[in-house]
Amino acid sequence: xxxxxxxxxxxxxxxxxxxxLRPIQIWVPDTRRPGFAAECQRQSKLASQxxxxxxxxxxxxxxxxxxxxxxxx
Numbered sequence: 001x002x003x004x005x006x007x008x009x010x011x012x013x014x015x016x017x018x019x020x021l022r023p024i025q026i027w028v029p030d031t032r033r034p035g036f037a038a039e040c041q042r043q044s045k046l047a048s049q050x051x052x053x054x055x056x057x058x059x060x061x062x063x064x065x066x067x068x069x070x071x072x073x
Contacts, residue, residue: 003011013023029036051057 016023
């Protein structure tokens with residue numbers, strides 16, 4: 001006899017709880033929403049401009065990059 005979907009889901013969730021896990025709900029931006037890509041570009045541009053304006057950070061990155069010569073992936 002085939003187990004109803006609800007019973008299988010309940011069994012799986014019970015097993016996960018017994019393993020010490022708990023369910024959570026996470027809300028994330030809807031990537032299908034109109035304007036999502038434009039908003040990503042806007043925020044990315046702002047972050048990039050802020051990074052370029054941070055001279056100390058750029059100096060730090062330049063200094064750190066001196067140590068990667070010869071590294072391979």
